[in-house]
Amino acid sequence: MDVGTLVNSLFWLFLIFAFLSPYLQRQALEAARTRQILNLERRRKSRVITLIHRQEAISLLGVPLVRYIDVDDSEEVLRAIRLTDPQVPIDLILHTPGGLVLAAEQIALALLRHPAKVTVFVPHYAMSGGTLIALAADEIVMDENAVLGPIDPQIGDAPAASLLALLQTKPIDKIEDTTLIKADIAAKAMKQVAEVAEKLLAKHMDPDKARTTARLLSQGTWTHDYPITVEEARGLGLPVSTDMPREVYALMELYPQTQMRRPSVQYIPTPYGRDRT
Structure with missing residues (x-):
């Protein structure tokens, strides 16, 4: 074989490997996730479902996609x-910034109807629609530093509560028709979310407390990204514990962030004890 033929063969082998490598890596990652899920299921004798939204390099070009709760997610969870x-x-493992209200409500109500115990694990955060789903659980297991969030609806890029507040602070003849329409939708959305939240919370507390807590979470009490800590969640009457299984952390490590940019956080990923030399 002459040098030209050898170089040409090596080039095509490299090209084939470059195309197959992302696929093979993803298959290996999926297999590792499956093994970790099975380990957790055997330990807890449960069905484990994950709803994890990260930016992952999922194409050959490594283009990161931002994920939110959508109807495809609700279809799979149901x-x-x-x-x-x-x-x-x-056991539902939640890691999400939120998403479509319809999808989150479908998942939450389906979990509410499940006769056996439902546990939601929040290793880092479950905001907005993620919190709505968590309200359906018999137990919410959070990392000590994890957070939930308010469930107030967002109409486009504006909080529903802020649109309604606008009606109280500005003469109606000075408000555009499109804004008035959005405010009408906002009022309906807030009422609907509060009713669903109240139904979910009635699982944990008396009707009056459920109604008060549902309004607190859904009526724009805080900004939409306000972090509800473990202590605050308990203060709201939610059934929160911090007994997070190690398998959940191990599973989260198998959902890496995209490698498209230099990591902003870096450390040696091994436990350090006090007697380290």
Whole structure:
């Protein structure tokens, strides 16, 4: 074989490897996730479902996609619940900034109807629609530093509560028709979310407390990205614990962020004890 033929063969081998490598890496990652899920299911004798939204390099070009709760997610979660015996507990691992209200409500109500115990694990954060889903759980297990968030609806890029506040501070004849329409939608959205939240919270507390807490979470009490800590969640009457299984942390490590940019946080990923030399 002459040098030209050898170089040409090596070039095509490299090209094939470059195209197959991302696929093979993703298959290995999926297999590792499956093993970790099975480990957690065996330990807890439950059905484990993950709803994890990260930016992942999921194409050959490594283009990162930002993920939120959508109808595809709700369809898959509902299917997983249907495939689970009514007497089998469900463990849902949540890591999400939120998303579509319709999808979050579908998931939350389906979990509420499941007869066996439902546990939601929040290793880092479950904001907005993620918090709405967590309200359906019999137990919310949070990392000591994890947070939930308010569930007040957002109409486009504006908080629903702020649109309603505008009606109280500005003469109606000075407000554009499109803004008035958005304010009308905002009022309906806030009412609907509060009703769903109240129904979910009635699982944990008396009706008056459920109504008060639902309004606190859904009526724009805080900014939409306000972090509700473990202590605050307990103060609201939510069934929160911090007994997070190590398998959940191990599983989260298998959902890496995109490698498209230089990491802003870096450390040696091993435990350090006090007697380290």
